[in-house]
Amino acid sequence: MISIKQINEKDIDLCYELDSNTISLWSKKQWANEFKKEGVKVFGLSLANLVIGICVLHMVLDEVQINYFAVNEKFRNKGLGSYLMSYLIKVCESLNINKLVLEVSKSNTKAEKFYSRFDFFTVGIRRNYYKDGSDALLKEKILTTK
Numbered sequence: 188m189i190s191i192k193q194i195n196e197k198d199i200d201l202c203y204e205l206d207s208n209t210i211s212l213w214s215k216k217q218w219a220n221e222f223k224k225e226g227v228k229v230f231g232l233s234l235a236n237l238v239i240g241i242c243v244l245h246m247v248l249d250e251v252q253i254n255y256f257a258v259n260e261k262f263r264n265k266g267l268g269s270y271l272m273s274y275l276i277k278v279c280e281s282l283n284i285n286k287l288v289l290e291v292s293k294s295n296t297k298a299e300k301f302y303s304r305f306d307f308f309t310v311g312i313r314r315n316y317y318k319d320g321s322d323a324l325l326k327e328k329i330l331t332t333k
């Protein structure tokens with residue numbers, strides 16, 4: 188069964204493990220710092236009690252920055268990332284958030300396509316932003332408030 192729940196700093200090991208097996212973005216210390224930031228909410232996507240996807244949202248006023256979004260490689264291309272993203276969009280809408288923003292490497296075509304499907308549009312570019320020299324695309328999605 189698929190479920191999504193908010194997770195807290197007690198689950199740092201779990202976050203670090205999933206990250207190490209996916210995009211290796213943060214050290215354990217960096218994960219700990221994320222949990223400490225005001226306005227940060229971390230969501231875990233589970234399949235039969237196994238966390239296979241994680242998303243970190245950072246809320247600042249009426250805007251949410253997606254600081255982290257990944258699904259365990261073994262479980263990709265099954266609609267699970269879309270399930271998590273659709274859930275997060277609903278959460279943001281219920282909190283009257285107006286805009287979702289994120290950064291993604293220009294070379295990460297898979298993720299770029301994924302975000303395009305959710306109507307994230309490129310609004311800026313940071314040259315040589317990542318360690319591998321690739322550019323970061325700044326993307327945003329405007330949420331329509333009811």
Ligand SMILES: CC(C)(COP(=O)(O)OP(=O)(O)OC[C@H]1O[C@@H](n2cnc3c(N)ncnc32)[C@H](O)[C@@H]1OP(=O)(O)O)[C@@H](O)C(=O)NCCC(=O)NCCS
Pocket residue numbers: 209210256257258259262263264265266267268269270289290291292295297298300301304
């Ligand atoms: C980007 C990412 C989160 C997508 O997660 P995912 O679980 O694979 O996402 P989905 O399965 O919902 O969608 C991926 C593809 O599978 C397809 N798909 C969805 N359900 C499917 C199914 N049942 N059968 C076959 N294909 C399916 C989707 O159409 C989509 O294809 P497209 O991108 O060509 O349009 C994942 O690739 C990932 O974790 N990447 C590494 C981390 C990363 O790059 N994060 C972003 C950095 S900012």
